Amino acid sequence: MYAVIDIESNGAGFRQESIIEIAIYRYDGHEIVDQFISLVNPESDITPFVQKLTKITPKMVKTAPKFHEIARRVIEITEKCTLVGHNIEFDYRMLRQSFKRLGYEFKINTLDTIPLAKKLIPEAESYSLGKLVKSLGIPLVDHHRASGDARATLELFKLLMTKDQNSEIIQQHHEEVNAKTYVNKVRDLTRDLPAERGIIYFQNGEGKIIFFDFVEDLSRFSKMIFNSKSKRWQAVQQDTEQIHYELTGSDILARLMMKTKGLRKREKLPFGMYYQKGRYYAEKISNEKEKKPLLKFKSFTQGLKAVTYLQSQEKFADVNALAAAISMKGRSEMWLIPGRTLGEKAFLIFANGKLTGYGFYDLHTRISSRKKLDAITIEVAGNAADMTNDLQLALLRGEPEIVKLPR
Numbered sequence: 001m002y003a004v005i006d007i008e009s010n011g012a013g014f015r016q017e018s019i020i021e022i023a024i025y026r027y028d029g030h031e032i033v034d035q036f037i038s039l040v041n042p043e044s045d046i047t048p049f050v051q052k053l054t055k056i057t058p059k060m061v062k063t064a065p066k067f068h069e070i071a072r073r074v075i076e077i078t079e080k081c082t083l084v085g086h087n088i089e090f091d092y093r094m095l096r097q098s099f100k101r102l103g104y105e106f107k108i109n110t111l112d113t114i115p116l117a118k119k120l121i122p123e124a125e126s127y128s129l130g131k132l133v134k135s136l137g138i139p140l141v142d143h144h145r146a147s148g149d150a151r152a153t154l155e156l157f158k159l160l161m162t163k164d165q166n167s168e169i170i171q172q173h174h175e176e177v178n179a180k181t182y183v184n185k186v187r188d189l190t191r192d193l194p195a196e197r198g199i200i201y202f203q204n205g206e207g208k209i210i211f212f213d214f215v216e217d218l219s220r221f222s223k224m225i226f227n228s229k230s231k232r233w234q235a236v237q238q239d240t241e242q243i244h245y246e247l248t249g250s251d252i253l254a255r256l257m258m259k260t261k262g263l264r265k266r267e268k269l270p271f272g273m274y275y276q277k278g279r280y281y282a283e284k285i286s287n288e289k290e291k292k293p294l295l296k297f298k299s300f301t302q303g304l305k306a307v308t309y310l311q312s313q314e315k316f317a318d319v320n321a322l323a324a325a326i327s328m329k330g331r332s333e334m335w336l337i338p339g340r341t342l343g344e345k346a347f348l349i350f351a352n353g354k355l356t357g358y359g360f361y362d363l364h365t366r367i368s369s370r371k372k373l374d375a376i377t378i379e380v381a382g383n384a385a386d387m388t389n390d391l392q393l394a395l396l397r398g399e400p401e402i403v404k405l406p407r
Helices: 048-054 058-062 067-078 088-100 113-120 129-135 146-163 168-178 182-190 218-227 231-239 251-261 300-311 319-325 370-375 385-397
Strands: 002-009 019-027 032-039 082-085 109-112 198-203 209-215 242-247 271-276 279-284 295-297 334-338 344-351 354-362 401-403
Touching: 002 048, 002 067, 002 088, 002 146, 019 048, 019 067, 019 146, 032 067, 032 146, 067 088, 082 088, 082 146, 088 109, 109 113, 109 168, 113 146, 113 168, 129 146, 182 218, 182 242, 198 218, 198 251, 209 218, 209 231, 209 251, 218 231, 251 344, 251 385, 271 300, 279 300, 295 300, 295 385, 300 385
Parallel strands: 002 082, 082 109
Antiparallel strands: 002 019, 019 032, 198 209, 198 242, 271 279, 271 295, 334 344, 334 401, 344 354
16 A cells, blocks of 8 residues: 655745645555645745745635644645655655654655656656656656656556566665665654754664764764765764654754763864954954953854944944943843743753853743742753853843743
8 A cells, every 4th residue: 555645845944944845645555545735834835936936825725724733634644654655765754853843753654656757767857756758658747746756656656666577676775765774764763853952872772872962963963974075974873773863953952961961072262252342353263462352253154244233323432332232241131031942942041151051941931029030940050150251242132032031
């Protein structure tokens, strides 16, 4: 039994996309026995490019069901099936991340018509769905719409099965995809990791953590580990059976969570911003210089942006005004900043200029008393003076919403 699928997304960034249309044809090898076609409300914007390509507009999906409303139907129609698609990795990823947002792990065997077509129709000039089916005389109605593309994929799949008379290639492809090889192990472990900063944990088959670190890009870092030829990573490569991660959001939250976990990652800040003769400027920090930078940056470009901003602000023409604005001295207040994920806020607590705690809360939650705040606060252990530069940069950028501490 096969479930031939096509999905259209809203065109958001990688791993941030949402489904705007889905079509699934359940095929028993002879005929279509069930089908499901629906627009889906992505609960977010659709990019102009996608609107032009698919002709699906925000107005069309406004009253469409949200994914959680069709999730059960998707599970029912794909049950005990192999999921078939043209570039199935995209459709499968869209389903997995949509279900993951609901707290459900969606797993199914897959079959991609692209590598099958390359094996069975090696003479084809192109393997894009539109050009391939046209060259084979397969009708394609409503290209770049889920129902049209899924139906054309189904007809292509029928042709491929006919050409593969003994089902040897399809069986071989299934075995290759599901074999317990190192390549497939890496694919399965890393396929859902986001390209965001976070703390990553490599665990063995018993769940024991064998390596963990804070990284800027979870997906890229994990793939680098598994592709490395260095002896340093051999044990991690061999023993890892699962990967867990925690998103850390902004630099400030990342540093705080690292402190909580006992992680240390020395950050290089080789560039500084200075003030001399009535002007701000950025340059590389030299150990020989006696003067200290007002602020430090990862790159010269970051420093230059800060200089450009300050030059445009009359209130900071006097360096003393800047020093006062970003000073941490005597601060007893709470900062509100974006959290680790959408729908979450983070807070930082300061007492007499020192960062003493932080925490997270849902956007719909109201923190009306100090008792409630204390209950969800994570204490910052030790001295957080090494975070002063991060905090001052946040003030310069105007990122935190500064409020009084609740009583």
